[in-house]
Amino acid sequence: MRNLIAYFIKYPVAGNTLMVLIFIFGYFGLQSWKKNFFPVSESRILQIETVYPGSSPEEIEKGIVLKIEDNLRGVTGIEQISSVSQENSGVITIEVERSYNTDLVLQDVKNAVDRIPSFPDGMEPPVIYKKESRNFAISFSLSGDVSLTTLKKFAQKAESDLLAIDGISKIALSGYPDEEIEIALKEDALRAYDLTFLEVSQKVQNANLEVTGGKVRGDKEELIIRANTKGYYADKFQNIVIKTTTDGRIVRLKDVALVSDIWAESPNRSHLNGQPSVIIEVSNTIEEDILFVTESVKEYMEKFNTENSVVKTTLVRDGSTTLNERIDLLVDNGIIGFVLVLLFLAFFLHIRLAFWVALSIPIAFMGMFIVGANSEVSINVISLFGMILVIGILVDDGIVIGENIYKHYEDGKEPMQAAIDGTMQVLPAVFSAVLTTAIAFSTFFFLEGRLGEFAPDMAFVVISTLAFSLVEGAFILPAHVAHSKALSKEAKKNKVEKAFDNIMSTLRDKYYGPFLRFAMKNWVLALSVPIALFIITLGGIRGGIIKLTFFPFIEQDYITVNLEMPSGTRENITEGYLEDIQAAAWRVNQKMSSERADGKDIVENVLLKVGPGTNVGSVTIRLLGTEERQMQSFLISNAIRDEVGEVYEAEKLTFGINTPFGKPVSVSLLGNDLAELNLAKEELKNKLKELPALKDVNDNDKKGARELRLKLKEKAYAMGLTMRDVVGQVRQGFFGFEVQRLQRGLDEVKVWVRYDLEDRGSVKRLENMRIRTASGMQVPLNEIADYEIERGIVAINHLDGRREVRIEAELGDPTASASEIMAEVRAVIIPEVLAKYPSTSVTYEGQSKQQQKTASSGKRVIPIILLLMLAVIVLTFRSLWQAVLVFICIPFALIGVGWGHYFHGHAISLLSMFGIIALIGVMVNDSLVFVSRVNELVKEYKDFDKAVFEAGRSRFRAIVLTSVTTVAGLGPLIFETSFQAQFLIPMAISVAYGMMIATFITLIALPVFLVMLNRIKVGLNWLWTGKRPTNEEVEPAYIELKSEQLEIDKK
Template sequence: MRNLIAYFIKYPVAGNTLMALIMIFGWIGLQSWKKNFFPVSESRILKIEVVYPGSSPEEIEKGVVLKIEDNLRGVTGIEQVSSVSSENTGVITVEVQKKYNTDLVLQDVKNAVDRIPSFPDGMEPPVIYKQEGRNFAISFALSGDVSLTVLKKFAQKVESDLLAMDGLSKVALSGFPEEEIEIAVRENSLQAHDLTFLQVNQAVVNANLEITGGRVKGRNEELIIRANTKGYYADKFRDIVVKTTPDGRILRLHEVADVRDVWAESPNRNFLNGEPSVIIEVSNTIEEDILDITESVRNYMEEFNAENDVVKTTLVRDGSTTLNGRIDLLLENGIMGFILVLLFLAFFLHVRLAFWVALSIPIAFTGMFILGANSDVSINVISLFGMILVVGILVDDGIVIGENIYKKYEEGIPPLQAAVDGTMQVLPAVFSAVVTTGIAFSTFFFLDGRLGDFAPDMAFVVISTLAFSLVEGAFILPAHVAHSRALSKEAIKNKIELFFDRTMTWLREKTYAPLLKFSLNNWVLAVSFPLALLFITIGGLKGGFIRWTFFPAIEQDFINVELELPAGTRENVTEQVLLRIEEGALAVSDSVQAEREDGNPIIVNTLLKLGPATNTGKVEIRLLDAETRLMKSQNIANLIREKIGPIYDAEKLVFSISTPFGKPISVSLLGNNLEELEQAKEELEAELEKIPALIDIVDNDKQGPRELTIKLKEKAYLMGLTMRDVVGQVRQGYFGQEVQRLQRGLDEVKVWVRYPIDDRSSVNKLENMRIRTQSGLEVPFYEIADYEIERGIVAINHLDGQREVRIEADMGDPEVSASDVMTNVKDTILPPILDKYPSLSVAFEGQSKEQEKMKKSGSTVIPMILLLMLAVIILTFRSMWQAVIVFVTIPFAIIGVGWGHFLHGHAISLLSMFGVIALIGIMVNDSLVFVSRVNELVKKYHDFDKAVFEAGKSRFRAIILTSVTTVAGLTPLIFERSFQAQFLIPMAITVAYGMMVATYITLIVLPVFLIVLNRIKIMVNWLWTGKKPSKEEVEPAIIELKSENEALI
């Protein structure tokens, strides 16, 4: 290694060539590196969807879902199975364990479902698939003063145009129901012509067809026999012959039914700023670039609006905005950090030396770009997080190497020799520091849950960048420094450099040296002070004085208001309530706008979504960007909530600001005793209502619409009617019979035969419906059946085979820790409820589940990671106890982390933990260099106490510069007020304030610990051998030197 480093120093063209290759190939790699909003990893979610037209949730549960869930029990690799049984449909969601191949588990799931011997008659075959991994890219609305049919045709044309673009493959349309052909048969027409629904159905099937009848094989030509009377629109159905009367008259379909092209009876409608709209949403896969997609779509929107006057496009949301903002933040803070690093290094070393050290930032990044472009990692908000994180620690190795070379030169060693000796002296410690930091960040490759899905991107970026930083520091930096004017005899320091040089010397000799000497002589006092601070900090965390939460409230530019009214509510009622919410939001915007100096409204647009059920809907409110509006989205949501007032009949009204980890409070009650589930749910919700910090407490156990339960009278049985006969005829008239499916362009159109809507509009119509017996007689429904009106069920939820009622809530006060509230729920509220209802169990979902997954996987991975780090340090020092001492100093950094968050009003969170990993890497780096220097000086002086003291003075400048540049590089980010920075500030606080404390720990506490360790080893050795050794004889450096001398003999 020494010869290789000497070669690069002797021939600087080699280092320049290596640097040029890294930067050129890195730039090329950056151009081809894919961009996404979030990392797109392989999906581990499998879906089983079943459609059973006309069925109730109970029928779906008993006839379909329970059978599938039972057969899935033996499938290996399944982590969790949940299901929702609702009217006509059932959806089973299978979550696959991370260590299993999802495609293989998918095949096992398909085989398990195929083994089910039977499903109810009339159920469509189950659809089983792996949920595709994709990311939101951009969405826009298509609106205009035209009919919904015309709007849909425009939307389909836009969809076709977008899919024709390169690099764009996922487009979804919403805002219109499915198209259908309705054959609305009138009851009086059936009676007048002695017809049944069955006859009408059969007539349609027999007439509307396309069929081949064979071939006529002539002598010279074959003729294909074909009949094609198939129609795809309602007007082609109207003349279908239904019946021929005895008098020879032909009865056609339009004479007994209204045949129309209609929209399905579902309330799937969108309104952007009050205008009927179709929403077009574009997503990107892992192979597609979000920035390219959004740019292409925006250009298309401009061209479309320029060419069309009737219909226009309006942007709803652009996913690249956040990504571009994060990139801008990286560039701004990277440039600012680069300048600050350059300034501080120039002040305390030499301006040219500072430049070459700071150059490691772009070299390391471009090197990482080479690896990134050839991996599955993309540029996304998480990998950018890693880039911003690594900026704070990137120059540390360069500072250590550069400063040591400069120190060797100051001692009188020639420049080239100083570069070789200075590099080789600290390279083992620097190499170990990079390896230990890489091992620490590799933790994120092995975590479960959502964190385990996207954190590996951040770890990849950090490890790759540090690896190239090491290459640059070992081979390129020494060559540049050796041949720079910084090591030239002609280099004369200017007044500023002399001032800072004297300042550094004064700090070292007049401040640090006396403090270190005092601490070494009074080690109990020196250790007691930081130890007391550590216990106070832990107490602050335990007592809630320093706040902790799993995932902090991140400022966003969207507010989603979700509404659910009682089941059975008609869509026009739901629409009126949604309009009330929208009007309240706009009124808040107007009132705030009037008080703003810039006069800008805080709401850019509102999107009202009606559906998917008649009683549900949503208002999506897009806010002015956070940097401009200067109001928190949570505060705006609270103003809107106050403005609209209570909606008393709403079963769900939630102002949600989404996070990738789910709700902060999410509790699932599990059991098959429905009465106990209902009572426990009510008691838990009542307790949660007492917690002031919680808002929007909702559950998924909603009352269903009112149901008419049919019961036959004796007269029905006397007339030969069964329940199947009666309900079958009612179902035909009210639900309808799907007689055909037609492929009309891109749409699959269903053909329904049923009563007109007017004949289905009242209970009185049902009572007077004519029921036909097998003998052909007709009797009113009320003569052969009674009915009772009861409440039904909207949906039945299962979790791992048991019925589930999930209660969720949001945090209304961001100053209150969600973790503390959840701990209160687990330890205080739930135990008496579960004791009262012993048949029930509980599961925690949302953020609690993610936190538990992280803890479970981390409890296995982190000890192994720590052991590997310890092994690397032991191999570096060739001493286990010195490695342990380095590890013992790490927890003291919590002091800076905790009180830094307290001072800035932030809670310690998952984002802070990312910074802790980086902080550990920096601390280990400084500690390795310090202890390595102690071992060198012990060999040189053969005086342990002097070696520790001189090592402190020797490494003082390098450690101070490492800390100052790290803090300086992160300071602009800590005080950044942009929306993008809020996501990053906890990490920056962790590293910056942790480094302030770590500097004291490394320069004062670590030397004291080394002294204490030395005295303990002397005592143990004395007790063990009976002979008291000297301070130097128990030190690994002297033991190693003695072994080397003996080997030579």
């Protein structure tokens, strides 16, 4: 290694060539690096979708879902199974364990389902697939004074145009129901012509077809025989012959039915700012770049609006906005941080030396761009987080190496020799420091939960950047410094440099030196101060003075209001309530905009959507950009909630923003005693509503629509009718009978035969419906059946095979600590509920589940990581006890972390933990450099106390500069006022404030610990041997020196 470093120093062209190559390939790597909002990893979610038209949730559960869940029990690799059984369909969702291959588990799941011997008649084959990983990119609306059919055609044309762009592959259209052809039969007409539903359906199927009948093989030509009477629109069905009467009259379909092209009865309607609209939503896959996708779509929108005057596009939501703002934040703070680092280095070192040290930042980043572009990692808000984090610690290695080279030069060595000796002296400690930091960050590769999907991107960025920083520090920096005028005899310090040099000397000799000497002599008193501060900090955390939360609130530019009315509510009623919410949003906008100095609207547009059921809908409110509005979105959300007021008729009404970790409060109650489960649900909901910090307390156990439940009379059985016969005919008339599916362009159009709306529009019509017996007799339904009206079930939820009711709630203030609220829920509320309803059990979902998964995996991984870090330090020092002392010093940095968060009004969160990991790396770096210097001086002075004292003095400048540059690099971010920065500030606080305390710990507490350890070893050795050794004789460096001298003497 020494020869290689000497080569780079002797021939600086080698270092310059390496630097230029890193810059060139880094630039091209940055250009080709994929960009996403959040990291997109391979999906671990499998879904089984089943469709059984006309079935109830109970039928879906018993006949389909329970069979599938039972057969999945033996499949390995499944972490969790959840299911929803609802009217006409069921969905089973399978979460695969991270350590298993999802595709192999998918095949095992398919095999398990195939082994089920039977499903109900009429059920469509189950669809089993792996959910595709994709990120939302952008959505826009098409609206204008035209029909919905015209809007749909424009939307399909836009979809086709966008899919033609290479790099865009996932588009979803919404805002219109499916198209259908309805054959609405008239009961009176059927009776008049003595026809049944089945006869009409069969006639339509037999007439509307396209069939090839073979070929006529002539001598000179083959003629294909084909019959094509297939129609694709309602007008082609009108003249289908249904029957010929005894008098020869032809009865056509139009004589007994109204045939129409209609929209399906399931609602799917959208209104943007009150105008009917079709929504186009574009997503990006793992391989696609969100910035390219959004820019391409916005260019298309601009072109579309130029070419069309009747239909216009309007941006609904742009998923790249936050990413772009985060990139801008990184660039701005990176530049400011770089300048500040350069200034501080220039003040305390030579200006040219400072420049070469600071150059490690762009070189390391360019190197990281090279490996990043060729990995599965993308540029996203998490990897950008890592880039911002690493800015503050990148120059640490360069400072240690550069300052040590300069020290060797001041000792009288020639520049090239000073560069070689200065680099080699500290390189083992620097390498160990980088390695321990990399090991610490590798923790994030092994965490589970949603964090385990996100954090590896950040860890990859930090580790690869530090690796290139080490390469730069070992090979490029020494060459630049050796041939720089910083090591020239002609180079003289200017007045500013001399002034700061005097400041540093004064701090070291007049204040630090005497204080260190006092602390070494009075080590009990010296250590009592940091220990007391550490205990006070722990008390502040446990007492709630210093707040804790799992994940901080992420500011967004939109608010979503979800409304769910009682099942069975008609579409127009639901839409009316949604319009009230929309109006409330505009009233809040008017009030807030009038209070602004610039008068700008807070609300840019409002998207109202009804569907997929008649009783559900949403209002999505797009806000003015975060930095322009200067108001947190949850405050606007709360204002709209207050303006709307209580909607007592609603089953569910939520205001908020979705987060990647789920709801802050999410509790699943499990049990097979449905009555007790419902009672437990109501009691838990009532108790949660009493907590003032919670809003929008809801559950997923909704009341069903009112049902007419038929029961046959004795007369029905006497006439040879069964329940299947009766319900089958009722179903044909009121639900409908699907006779065909037609491919009309891109759409699959179903052809339905059912009663017309008048004949199925009242209970009286149902009572008078004619039921046919096997003999052809027709009898009114009310003569053969009774009915009761009861509430049905909307959906039946399962979690791991048991019935589940999930209760969720939002925080009124998303910046509050969800952990504190959940602690109260777990400790007080849940035990009370479970004690009252013993057959019910509980699991915690949402953020609590993610927190628990991350914590449990951390408990397994962190001890191994710490052991590896300890091993590296032991190998560096060749002393277990010195390595342990370094570890003992690390927790004291929590003093700065905790009170830094308190002073800035932030809670310690998961993002703070990222900063703490980085802080540990910097602390270990400084400690390694310090202890390594102690060991060197023990060999040189053969006086332990003098060696410790002089190590402190000689490493004072490097350690202080490391802290100052770290704080300077992250300082702009800490005091950044933009809303985007609030997400990142906890990380910066952890590193910066932690480093302030860590500096004192490294320069004061660590030497005192070393002295304390030395005295303990001296005492133990004295007790063991009966002879008191000198302070030096028990130190590993002195023992090594003696061993080396013995080897030399033997030779």
